[in-house]
Amino acid sequence: MNxxxxxxxxxxxxxxxxxEAMAYAHGMNGVTTAIVLGKADAGDLQTLGKYGAAKVLHxxxxxxxxxxxxxxxxxxxxxxxxxKADVLLLANSSLGTPVAAKVAIKLGAxxxxxxxxxxxxxxxxxxxxxxxxxxxFAFVELTGAKKVITLKKNAAELKETGGNAPVVNYxxxxxxxxxxxxxxxxxxxxxxxxxxEAEIVVSxxxxxxxxxxxxxxxxxxxxxxxxxxxxxxxxxxxxxxHHEHVGQTGVKVAPQLYIxxxxxxxxxxxxxxNSSKCIVVINKxxxxxxxxxxxxxxxxxxxxxxxxxxQAILASK
Amino acid sequence: MKILVCISHVPDTTSKIAFTDNNTKLExxxxxxxxxxxxxxxxxxxxxxxxxxxxxxxxxxxGLAETEPTIRKALAIxxxxxxxxxxxxxxxxxxxxQIAEQAKNYDLIxxxxxxxxxxxxxxxxxxxxxxxxPSVSPVMKLDIxxxxxxxxxxxxxxxEQVESNLPLVAGCQxxxxxxxxxxxxxxxSARTKPLKIVEPKGIEAISINKKFELPAxxxxxxxxxxxxxxxxxxxxxxEAKVL
Ligand SMILES: Cc1cc2nc3c(=O)[nH]c(=O)nc-3n(C[C@H](O)[C@H](O)[C@H](O)COP(=O)(O)OP(=O)(O)OC[C@H]3O[C@@H](n4cnc5c(N)ncnc54)[C@H](O)[C@@H]3O)c2cc1C
Numbered sequence: 090m091n092x093x094x095x096x097x098x099x100x101x102x103x104x105x106x107x108x109e110a111m112a113y114a115h116g117m118n119g120v121t122t123a124i125v126l127g128k129a130d131a132g133d134l135q136t137l138g139k140y141g142a143a144k145v146l147h148x149x150x151x152x153x154x155x156x157x158x159x160x161x162x163x164x165x166x167x168x169x170x171x172x173k174a175d176v177l178l179l180a181n182s183s184l185g186t187p188v189a190a191k192v193a194i195k196l197g198a199x200x201x202x203x204x205x206x207x208x209x210x211x212x213x214x215x216x217x218x219x220x221x222x223x224x225x226f227a228f229v230e231l232t233g234a235k236k237v238i239t240l241k242k243n244a245a246e247l248k249e250t251g252g253n254a255p256v257v258n259y260x261x262x263x264x265x266x267x268x269x270x271x272x273x274x275x276x277x278x279x280x281x282x283x284x285x286e287a288e289i290v291v292s293x294x295x296x297x298x299x300x301x302x303x304x305x306x307x308x309x310x311x312x313x314x315x316x317x318x319x320x321x322x323x324x325x326x327x328x329x330x331h332h333e334h335v336g337q338t339g340v341k342v343a344p345q346l347y348i349x350x351x352x353x354x355x356x357x358x359x360x361x362x363n364s365s366k367c368i369v370v371i372n373k374x375x376x377x378x379x380x381x382x383x384x385x386x387x388x389x390x391x392x393x394x395x396x397x398x399x400q401a402i403l404a405s406k
Numbered sequence: 407m408k409i410l411v412c413i414s415h416v417p418d419t420t421s422k423i424a425f426t427d428n429n430t431k432l433e434x435x436x437x438x439x440x441x442x443x444x445x446x447x448x449x450x451x452x453x454x455x456x457x458x459x460x461x462x463x464x465x466x467x468x469g470l471a472e473t474e475p476t477i478r479k480a481l482a483i484x485x486x487x488x489x490x491x492x493x494x495x496x497x498x499x500x501x502x503x504q505i506a507e508q509a510k511n512y513d514l515i516x517x518x519x520x521x522x523x524x525x526x527x528x529x530x531x532x533x534x535x536x537x538x539x540p541s542v543s544p545v546m547k548l549d550i551x552x553x554x555x556x557x558x559x560x561x562x563x564x565x566e567q568v569e570s571n572l573p574l575v576a577g578c579q580x581x582x583x584x585x586x587x588x589x590x591x592x593x594x595s596a597r598t599k600p601l602k603i604v605e606p607k608g609i610e611a612i613s614i615n616k617k618f619e620l621p622a623x624x625x626x627x628x629x630x631x632x633x634x635x636x637x638x639x640x641x642x643x644x645e646a647k648v649l
Binding site: 188199232357360386 | 530627
């Protein structure tokens with residue numbers, strides 16, 4: 090089986106969720122070609138061999154520096170054909186998922202997003218995907234000769250396999266019409282740990298009482314190298330930016346550790362956090378529904394417990 | 407301007423999910439169905455555009471007869487007419503194919519960023535690709551000036567300002583508009599607004615839902631005293647192994 094893995098970059102650095110797609114490809118026992126579009130860190134391209142790539146394609150055309158979905162999907166559909174690939178793998182993201190869907194249409198390929206585990210190939214090719222916003226899973230058989238799959242975070246564990254792969258310059262003709270959607274401006278939190286990719290998330294709810302109290306959560310997040318998140322009312326009221334809103338209608342996170350402070354645990358919030366490995370809830374109300382979904386709970390006032398917790402974490406280092 | 411708003415008919419966000427028939431079907435008893443929350447944002451923005459610039463709104467749903475109360479609700483909120491493609495929405499490709507069949511004469515095609523049942527999050531991208539027109543998602547702000555469309559799109563950790571042209575497909579999310587609640591007059595007039603039923607275009611299925619599964623139940627919460635946060639840190643390190 091020939092597998093093409095698209096690796097997404099952020100300021101030239103390859104994203105960790107994309108490396109999970111490399112690990113997934115490795116688990117499928119095929120021949121893996123990695124592809125990176127636009128500006129990319131040369132060192133990062135070199136390391137892809139270590140994650141199991143037999144070959145790395147780099148389309149370095151500066152026209153690909155901006156992640157335009159239409160453009161990227163045309164290039165990847167081209168690469169699928171050039172490489173005679175059977176499967177295209179991508180990490181779920183605001184870029185990867187729509188690009189994948191478009192490639193699937195271009196190639197007439199079977200498609201599945203939000204895939205959580207390696208495929209079962211004992212009879213046919215069946216993937217497990219997350220549905221009902223994490224409340225259930227579906228087993229979906231992909232019967233097309235070609236397949237396009239996007240992965241949910243943690244679908245495969247990062248693994249260095251120790252190989253080496255040549256980095257090949259890849260050129261494709263670009264289609265002018267694909268550029269008719271223009272990115273005018275990008276505003277992005279820089280230096281911070283991005284919420285969808287974070288291994289630890291510290292999240293605050295209406296119990297934090299106001300944006301001026303976020304400092305104690307930021308201190309805790311800093312001590313843990315965590316990203317900060319929030320509940321929907323918090324972003325609705327403008328206490329925090331919208332991209333930090335976690336839940337059914339916001340970001341779905343899947344960290345190792347999710348710490349919820351002053352969040353009641355409404356079912357719509359839980360839908361965004363139920364893929365977390367471990368959940369800690371801090372709430373002054375012992376009857377808050379979130380405790381039922383937690384691994385560890387502390388009943389107490391956030392304004393007392395959080396600074397103490399930050400201290401304890403710093404002291405334990 | 408002609409706007410097509412595509413809506414999904416999905417279990418309400420508080421629904422408990424369970425399966426029957428050997429885990430091949432959703433247990434629907436006790437489940438309340440709603441317009442998908444993201445689709446509801448799309449519809450709300452369409453109604454705003456109608457109010458500000460006199461657009462007409464058609465709502466489209468791919469679903470069996472049981473979805474009609476959901477479609478009528480969209481009519482009550484402010485759509486002018488409705489189309490129901492008479493088929494069970496088996497997967498994204500099937501739904502996108504049906505929407506593309508109906509969408510050819512519209513300027514703006516709005517829908518939610520994803521449906522909250524199967525969460526594929528790709529129908530907008532597929533419809534755009536099938537029709538050969540741009541698609542943008544998730545859109546938090548959308549303004550139209552002539553045929554030029556400017557949008558704010560959410561990306562990981564931030565947002566992008568995007569510009570494109572009509573005809574266009576947009577997958578919507580908050581805060582593009584505030585959800586609208588139908589008023590009495592809307593509910594009355596919705597009863598008589600046209601709802602056309604069309605038969606689906608047949609396509610070969612290349613993905614098949616075999617069965618469903620519920621996640622393993624969570625073990626009971628361990629409570630720790632607020633005076634003993636050190637114990638929490640220790641447990642996170644040695645027991646949960648997440649620090
Ligand atoms: C269609 C739909 C979609 C939705 N999507 C989302 C979503 O994606 N994400 C989301 O979060 N919500 C979503 N909601 C809203 C959701 O139903 C809840 O209203 C929301 O999650 C509540 O936010 P909260 O927990 O911050 O606030 P509240 O429910 O008000 O809870 C505040 C909590 O803080 C605690 N508290 C107060 N003071 C302190 C203190 N000093 N110390 C410690 N604890 C304290 C209280 O005991 C309480 O438990 C959605 C709702 C609908 C209808």
